[in-house]
Amino acid sequence: METVLREKIKVGISACMYGCEVRYNKKGWSMLEYLGRGQSEFIWHPVCPECMAGLGVPREPIRISGGNGIDVWEGKARIKGRSGEDVTERVKHGAQVCMEMLKSAGVYVYIFMEGSPSCGVYRTTLKNKRIGKPPGVFGALLLKEGFFLIPAADLQSPVRWWDWKRRLNAFAWLRSVELRSKTDIYDMWHTIKFICQELDNEEAREIGKMLAKNDWEFSPDYAEDLRNSLLMLLRRPSSLPKIKHMLWKHYIFYKKKSGMDVDEIMRPEELRNMTHIASELMIMERKAAETGLMFGSAPIQYKGR
Structure with missing residues (x-):
């Protein structure tokens, strides 16, 4: 058996971690800079469920109310903006669009923004290091589809x-x-x-x-x-x-x-x-x-x- 990969692995990544200024406060970080020349070994697919939901940049931060991302998909929890606006169906649609894009491109790896109510997997808040209500809405889909999941912060180590x-x-x-x-x-x-x-x-x-x-x-x-x-x-x-x-x-x-x-x-x-x-x-x-x-x-x- 040959033990050498000849094709570049396709990797999905939260767009805000790719350097795109798409967070609710118009911020983003280029985490790939930590990889140096090693980033050229992969084909990158940045996505943002909240942008694909049509929420725009900048926008109100969102939160999961009444459960976690899994509960949102089961209809047991809602997604709300700071003002109380219910954006559940819009965010679910954005997450579905991102997942369809990744799967159609043959992507099965994802580097996620931990602490996000959409992309977070093990934590959905950045405040005071509280766990929040993980997983996030898109994070729940990533877990369900069996993606190989990498926290973006680990690219720094x-x-x-x-x-x-x-x-x-x-x-x-x-x-x-x-x-x-x-x-x-x-x-x-x-x-x-x-x-x-x-x-x-x-x-x-x-x-x-x-x-x-x-x-x-x-x-x-x-x-x-x-x-x-x-x-x-x-x-x-x-x-x-x-x-x-x-x-x-x-x-x-x-x-x-x-x-x-x-x-x-x-x-x-x-x-x-x-x-x-x-x-x-x-x-x-x-x-x-x-x-x-x-x-x-x-x-x-x-x-x-």
């Missing part, structure tokens, strides 16, 4: 973005890889098992034990159930201790196989800032590729055509 990107690459690869036989499944698992073990060692070990028994019969339904379970696993963020531990583990493997040291790689317990850790991770990716070894923490890379 080199390590968090590295974690999201390597899992996204694995996610995109797993969605498209053909699983037509037991051999395909074993090859797929061999490719992504290390990143899965990092994310949830207990769940990954159970999957590995089950496959190792070799007493199961292949079927398309079984293959898709396994694929979907692993896609869910790849949506979960890792942690800094796990990332540093696996970086060191893979470095020891690299050193043993290649006989070469990499001075920049530090032991897990050594203190350094996030930028240095991100640099170590990218160096390890490059060194592994140069020697034909797999860096298990980031098994799928984008190389383009």
Whole structure:
């Protein structure tokens, strides 16, 4: 199985995070600047449910009254402006239009503005760090449709973005890889098992034990159930201790196989800032590729055509 992505991943993003001044107060932030040249590896699809609702810029801030975004879709809650105007149906329509646009373009990844009553997923207010009533109206649709969801704030952290990107690459690869036989499944698992073990060692070990028994019969339904379970696993963020531990583990493997040291790689317990850790991770990716070894923490890379 080829473990290189040749096509750019299409990524939806809240337009205000793309730099468009479309928030209710006519503000926006270009979060992609934090990615530098790395932003060219993706095709971007900025959308704004509130603009598509025809609310205009600037506009009154909106809030969910009587529940959360899921309740809005079920008719149990309403969306109101600061003056009390009911804009429920307009915002629902705007969210539906945005979702249709993304799906028609083949987008299954979304970078969302947390704290928004429309795009927020785990928080729908920016005031005093209160959670609000998550998810937001559009956030509820994103969850329902099974999007790979990335909070825009994490683009500012080199390590968090590295974690999201390597899992996204694995996610995109797993969605498209053909699983037509037991051999395909074993090859797929061999490719992504290390990143899965990092994310949830207990769940990954159970999957590995089950496959190792070799007493199961292949079927398309079984293959898709396994694929979907692993896609869910790849949506979960890792942690800094796990990332540093696996970086060191893979470095020891690299050193043993290649006989070469990499001075920049530090032991897990050594203190350094996030930028240095991100640099170590990218160096390890490059060194592994140069020697034909797999860096298990980031098994799928984008190389383009």
